[in-house]
Amino acid sequence: MxxxxxxxxxxxxxxxxxxxxxxxxxxxxxxxxxxxxxxxTYAYLESLATHFEFLLNDAYSIATKFTNSSLSYYAEMPPSILGSSYELYLNSSKVCARIFTPPRSLCKDSSLPPNLKIVGSFFSSRLMVLKVSKNLTTGEVRIDVFSGSAT
Structure with missing residues (x-):
C-alpha cells in the first residue's frame, strides 16, 4: 500500500x-x-529605407554629372518583405519604409540634396523605376518614383 x-x-x-x-x-x-x-521587421525596414535613400542619391548624382535633361534608372527590389507587401516613400525630409502586415513603419532622416524633388512612392514589386529629369536652367532635379517594368 x-x-x-x-x-x-x-x-x-x-x-x-x-x-x-x-x-x-x-x-x-x-x-x-x-x-x-x-x-x-524593423531591421528590414531600416535596410529598405537606407537602400531607397542610396538609390535616390545615386540617381541624383548621375543626373548632375551629365548634361542630359532626363534619364531612367531601374533597380531590382525584393517583391515582399517577410511575406508582406511594402511601400517606400519620402515624408518631408525623411525616407520612410512601411510594411502592411503586420502594419509597421519606419522613417529616418535623409541626406538628400535640397534641390532634389521626389514625386511618388514605390510599392512592392521586383523593379523600381526612377524617372529623373533635370531643369537645365535652374539645376533642380526631379525624380518620379514608381513600381514598374523595364519595358
Missing part, C-alpha cells in the same frame, strides 16, 4: 511538471516569436 501511494505521488508530480513546462512553452512561444519577428 505504501509503495502504491508513493508511485501515485511520483506520477502526479511528473504530470504536474509536464503541465507546467507545457504552459510555459505555449505562453513564451508566441511572445518570443513576436519579439523576433518585430525586430526582424
Amino acid at each position: 505504501k509503495s502504491q501511494a508513493q508511485l501515485i505521488r511520483e506520477i502526479l508530480t511528473f504530470s504536474i511538471g509536464i503541465f507546467i513546462v507545457s504552459v510555459c512553452i505555449l505562453t513564451f512561444r508566441d511572445y518570443i516569436s513576436n519579439i523576433v519577428i518585430g525586430s526582424l
Whole structure:
C-alpha cells in the first residue's frame, strides 16, 4: 500500500511538471516569436529605407554629372518583405519604409540634396523605376518614383 501511494505521488508530480513546462512553452512561444519577428521587421525596414535613400542619391548624382535633361534608372527590389507587401516613400525630409502586415513603419532622416524633388512612392514589386529629369536652367532635379517594368 505504501509503495502504491508513493508511485501515485511520483506520477502526479511528473504530470504536474509536464503541465507546467507545457504552459510555459505555449505562453513564451508566441511572445518570443513576436519579439523576433518585430525586430526582424524593423531591421528590414531600416535596410529598405537606407537602400531607397542610396538609390535616390545615386540617381541624383548621375543626373548632375551629365548634361542630359532626363534619364531612367531601374533597380531590382525584393517583391515582399517577410511575406508582406511594402511601400517606400519620402515624408518631408525623411525616407520612410512601411510594411502592411503586420502594419509597421519606419522613417529616418535623409541626406538628400535640397534641390532634389521626389514625386511618388514605390510599392512592392521586383523593379523600381526612377524617372529623373533635370531643369537645365535652374539645376533642380526631379525624380518620379514608381513600381514598374523595364519595358
